[in-house]
Each structure stands twice: as structure tokens, then as C-alpha cells.
Amino acid sequence: xAGEFELIGRHFNWPAPQGFLGVGxxxxxxxxxxxxxxxxxxDLLVEGQHFFPDVDPEALGxxxxxxxxxxxxxxxxxxxxxxxxxxxxxxxxxxLAAFARGFRSMAELSGCPLVGGDTTxxxxxxxxxxxxxxxxxxxxxxxxxxxxxxxxIWVTGTLGGPHVALELLQGRHxxxxxxxxxxxxxxxxxxxxxxxxxxxxGHAHAAIDISDGLLQDLNHILKxxxxxxxxxxxxxxxxxxxxxxxxxLVQRAVLNGGxxxxxxxxxxxxxxxxxxxLARQHGVEVSVVGRIAEGSGIQVMDSPLPMGQxxxxxxxxxx
Amino acid sequence: xAGEFELIGRHFNWPAPQGFLGVGxxxxxxxxxxxxxxxxxxDLLVEGQHFFPDVDPEALGxxxxxxxxxxxxxxxxxxxxxxxxxxxxxxxxxxLAAFARGFRSMAELSGCPLVGGDTTxxxxxxxxxxxxxxxxxxxxxxxxxxxxxxxxIWVTGTLGGPHVALELLQGRHxxxxxxxxxxxxxxxxxxxxxxxxxxxxGHAHAAIDISDGLLQDLNHILKxxxxxxxxxxxxxxxxxxxxxxxxxLVQRAVLNGGxxxxxxxxxxxxxxxxxxxLARQHGVEVSVVGRIAEGSGIQVMDSPLPMGQxxxxxxxxxx
Numbered sequence: 001x002a003g004e005f006e007l008i009g010r011h012f013n014w015p016a017p018q019g020f021l022g023v024g025x026x027x028x029x030x031x032x033x034x035x036x037x038x039x040x041x042x043d044l045l046v047e048g049q050h051f052f053p054d055v056d057p058e059a060l061g062x063x064x065x066x067x068x069x070x071x072x073x074x075x076x077x078x079x080x081x082x083x084x085x086x087x088x089x090x091x092x093x094x095x096l097a098a099f100a101r102g103f104r105s106m107a108e109l110s111g112c113p114l115v116g117g118d119t120t121x122x123x124x125x126x127x128x129x130x131x132x133x134x135x136x137x138x139x140x141x142x143x144x145x146x147x148x149x150x151x152x153i154w155v156t157g158t159l160g161g162p163h164v165a166l167e168l169l170q171g172r173h174x175x176x177x178x179x180x181x182x183x184x185x186x187x188x189x190x191x192x193x194x195x196x197x198x199x200x201x202g203h204a205h206a207a208i209d210i211s212d213g214l215l216q217d218l219n220h221i222l223k224x225x226x227x228x229x230x231x232x233x234x235x236x237x238x239x240x241x242x243x244x245x246x247x248x249l250v251q252r253a254v255l256n257g258g259x260x261x262x263x264x265x266x267x268x269x270x271x272x273x274x275x276x277x278l279a280r281q282h283g284v285e286v287s288v289v290g291r292i293a294e295g296s297g298i299q300v301m302d303s304p305l306p307m308g309q310x311x312x313x314x315x316x317x318x319x
Numbered sequence: 320x321a322g323e324f325e326l327i328g329r330h331f332n333w334p335a336p337q338g339f340l341g342v343g344x345x346x347x348x349x350x351x352x353x354x355x356x357x358x359x360x361x362d363l364l365v366e367g368q369h370f371f372p373d374v375d376p377e378a379l380g381x382x383x384x385x386x387x388x389x390x391x392x393x394x395x396x397x398x399x400x401x402x403x404x405x406x407x408x409x410x411x412x413x414x415l416a417a418f419a420r421g422f423r424s425m426a427e428l429s430g431c432p433l434v435g436g437d438t439t440x441x442x443x444x445x446x447x448x449x450x451x452x453x454x455x456x457x458x459x460x461x462x463x464x465x466x467x468x469x470x471x472i473w474v475t476g477t478l479g480g481p482h483v484a485l486e487l488l489q490g491r492h493x494x495x496x497x498x499x500x501x502x503x504x505x506x507x508x509x510x511x512x513x514x515x516x517x518x519x520x521g522h523a524h525a526a527i528d529i530s531d532g533l534l535q536d537l538n539h540i541l542k543x544x545x546x547x548x549x550x551x552x553x554x555x556x557x558x559x560x561x562x563x564x565x566x567x568l569v570q571r572a573v574l575n576g577g578x579x580x581x582x583x584x585x586x587x588x589x590x591x592x593x594x595x596x597l598a599r600q601h602g603v604e605v606s607v608v609g610r611i612a613e614g615s616g617i618q619v620m621d622s623p624l625p626m627g628q629x630x631x632x633x634x635x636x637x638x
Contacts, residue, residue, distance in 0.1 A: 021356075021460075021462070025394065025462055025464075025543075026360060026390040026461075026463070026526070026527060026528060027358035027360040027390050027396060027453070028358070028359050029356040029394075029455070029460060030358075030359065031356060031357070032351040032454070033351070033353070034353030036351060037340075037348040037350060037351065038348065038349040038350070038351045038357060039348055039349075040346055040400075040402055040450070041345060041346040041435065042403075042435060042437050042448070042450055043437050044404030044406050044437045044438075044439050044446065044448050045439075046406050046439055046442065046443075049406075049440055049441065050439070071345040071346050072346060074345040074346075075345045075346040077346060080357065081359070083359055083450055084361075085361050085362070085363030086363070087365050087368075087446065115359065116359060117361060118361050118362050119363075120363050120364075120365055120368060121365075121368055122365050122368065122446075123366070123444065124365075124441075124442065124443025124444060125442065125443060127363065127365065127406065127441075127446050129361070129363050129404050129448035129450075131359070131361055131448075131450035133452070135351070136348070141340075142345075143340070143344055144345070145344075209345060224344075
């Protein structure tokens, strides 16, 4: 049986970039710049709660980091590096190798190198803790509290795919299982538009990543900014594979479906040209889906089905 | 039952210091300085593995942060802030309040404010993830690889207390239970000399915090620095309550006992006066306990009992 230090060495001892000190001391060291703030975000993922025991470990490694760099992008921050805590009931070499492969590919895609961590034995299932750090210009951070009446509301990528994938994996809607292959990747391998988020710093106002559903996450911006929002349902970018599904499922998936890890952000109408240009440079699809207004609450206009009270609620772990 | 956001708000929504953005956005923001490196360290603590289910939650909160700021001090870094991940099987308000109280008192003692986190339901026991960040001058970091032949080897505080406390709590050495009250605090409420570690940056060479035992942790310095060490056993600062215990237990506790969270560091003999003065300013007890030499390995001189192979081994989670 491998020792703890060997275990770390074998799967996670990737070379640290120039100017970094990686695994092997009391702390990792990351370069920091003047005139910036350090941005930091953390997530704790628990087997049975956030993922199934039989999940593809490579997808799990990918997603464990993706959800954190997504938060950096939603702040307008440039990733600096991340640390990983891993608690395992036993050492499964093939599982670890696949997990590390998925984590590393996301680290490379997002420019967020792994610089340290902690591994430990778990008496229960697998537990994964990821903390990602980035830097953002002092004045450019995309705060939830920065939306202004008159701002356009933008969404990157498409909506609804992860929600439909999750329901199909849970055995619901058996008449639509043929759709699963098309939507599964959006649930298991989200690709948050991190570098685009970094580029938005100073151009957009407020931003959030869509993890709990568009309405619930937009609502965080509205509360923090003391504003209201009008959403133009027909303008929402629906995942292409959802076309043949029932309107009830599609509407719920688009408005309330979580696990999207795309951005919802607001910006002055004058910034539209610049934002479209940045999106083109970063290969990101963007849509204007509504407008920030004075007041409070969200109004969804021209939805296929009437909106009920429940449609405005998201997911809350301890409710 | 309280929702997740309320739960965070109730126990951990402490005011963020000037220049910080705390809980409530995609990331926390921490100020960073020019000419410095960001230091980051993380720990994952699992119920049944690192603490018992019936542990005093206030002591647990204290220690969860203490072990991380200890790593910052061992790097010569000044704490900037920390994030906390907490996975709980159920919401126990009294438990959480006590945990938060212990965590907060350590945050205030060490100048390491909580700036963000993640809470989630656990299907198994309590899991705690802490990541602490600090900054260290570009050239002053106390790297494990920086020890030089001729350096004095220093230890802060005393050794052996936590090891004896743990064995007594496990029901061993029933003839010595009267000692428990004296050593228990060193196990449950370690006070790492963080500000002293910060002050050592630029004055000391290598440093490490003693978490797995003096010999095992010193050995990390020796391997990274390609050096040997001579330890003068009679110079080691033994915890005062260990006086009446058998020599075998005391020697093992002092050389191999973990959970100490004091510093072992090396410095040029010329730095001695400066180090003693810094220790006085920071209210930290320091002892010169040996010397770095050319070669490899550790030699313990004048120990009460002869040293065997096992005495040089520490603790390894997956062995």
C-alpha cells in the first residue's frame, strides 16, 4: 500500500510554473501583482450528495475544478492557482489517475495550476475540497452589487442541458433517453468561460456564475444591487438538444436548471459592441436576455407556460 | 430547518476587515501587496480520522484554523485570510455556534479573518476543509530547502505534551491520568507562534511546523536541503508536565510526538541575538536544540534510551 506522500507524488506532482513554489513545503507560493485584489473561492464535494459513487472519476476531477474557476471568472479574476483536499476510503490507483487527469486538463484549460493539497483517509465516502485563487484589478471586479438600472442582462453559452441530463440519468422522461448523449457532456464536463470573465473586468458591471439556476442566481445580483429584472424568455439561449422535449420540462430546465457554470452578467448598453468583440475573441456565445430595472424581483416575459411561485425558487442544501 | 444561506449567515458572517470583500459574492477579495508572494495552505479534517465525534466543537474550531495558520508561520508568511468548507450530517445549532466561536477566536488571535466558504450536507460524519492564505516577501520565505551546514536548529515552545495527552485520552498509562489536565490544552488548543514565524522571514533559513513529530518534520528539511542534523537531546524543551513519566514514553513523545504546531527552524549562528530578541518581542519560548551538518540523516545525541530504527519514523496516513 502506498504511503501518503508517494500517493500525492504519483498523481499530482505536476511541475509548478515559473515563479511558483508547488507541493513540498508548508505552503505553496503564488506570484501576486500590485494594484490587484486576491480572489478566492472554495467548494466541498461529498460522495452521495454532490456525485454518485460510480461517477466517471475523470469527469469528477474536471468538474471539481471547473466549478471553482467558474467563480473566479464570475468575479472578473484571472486564475493564479488552486489547492486540492482529497479524502478517500481506500487507495484506488486507477480511480486516482483518472481523477488527476480530469483535474489537470481543467487546470491547463483554465490556466489555474494545482499548487498544493492535503490527502487523508476517509471513514465514509470520497470528499473533495477545492480552493481556487485569482487576481482581479482593484476597480474592475464584477461584484454582485454592481448592477445598475438600464443594464443589459447577458448569458454565456446555453441553458438547460445539465438539468435535462440529470433528470435522464435519474431515470425520468424515459421517452427522451436518446437525448442523453447530447446533454450529458454539459452536466459532466462544464466549460466555464473563465478567460472571457477575466476579460469582462472593467467592461461589465455585475456577474455571477449559473450554478443553482438562472432565476435564483440572477436573484442574488438583484438583491445585492437593489434592482429588478425583466427577462425576455424568447431571447434565452436554449440548449440545442432540448428542441423536441415538452414545454414544461424545457422551461424549468432553462429558468431553474442548475450546474450550468456559464455566466449571467450585466453591462451598460453602450458596452454591447465591446462585449460582442471580447466574446468573439474568447470563442464564447453571448446573448442579451433582458434588462435591469428599478424596483425588486424578476419578471419573465413571453414564457411558453405561465410562471408560478415555485418557478422562482432554486435549490438550497439544508431546506 | 434553516436554509444554507441563513446557516452561513448566522454563525460565520463576521464583518470583513477594511479592504476585504467577505462572504456574499462568487469569490472573497483580499488585499495583496507588491514585492510579495501569496502563500496558501489547506487541510481536510474528517470525523473519526482526525477527531472524535464527541470532541468539544469550540476546540475543534480553534484547531481547524490553528493547524493552517501554523503552516503560514512556518513559511514566514503574514496571514491574509482563510476560507472554510463545512460538511455536516445535520444542523446542530449549539454545535455550530461553539465551532464558530473557537474558529473566530483563532482567526482573531492570528490575524487571519474568515472571508468565504461552502457548507453542504454530509451523508457521513463532519468534514472540515480550511484553506489559509498569507503573503511573504519575495526573498524572505522560510523554505524547507534553505537549511545550510553550520546552522543552529531551533524549536519554539515545548515538545511532547500533545502526544501524552492523546495517549491518556486513549486510556493508556492509567497510572498517569492526573497529568491529563495539564497536557490536554496543548493537544486541543495549540497556539502556533504565527507572528513570530512572520517576523523570522529574512532572519532564519529553513522552517517547518511540527505536526508529525520533530524527527519526521526535521527530516523534511534535511531532505529538501540535502543536509544532516545533530540533535542534542538534553537541550530539547520538554513539556513541564512530563517530568514524572517513564523515560520511554517521554523520549517517544518528545522526538516522535505530533500535533505540536510549534516551529522547528534553522538559522546562521550570527542570527542568534536577533532571534532571541524577536522571540522576546513575540512572547515565544525558543531553544537551540542542535546543528545542521554536511551529509544526510539525523543523529540524536545523549538520549536517555538508545535510538532504534522505529524511533526515526513518523506517521503516514495511508501506510
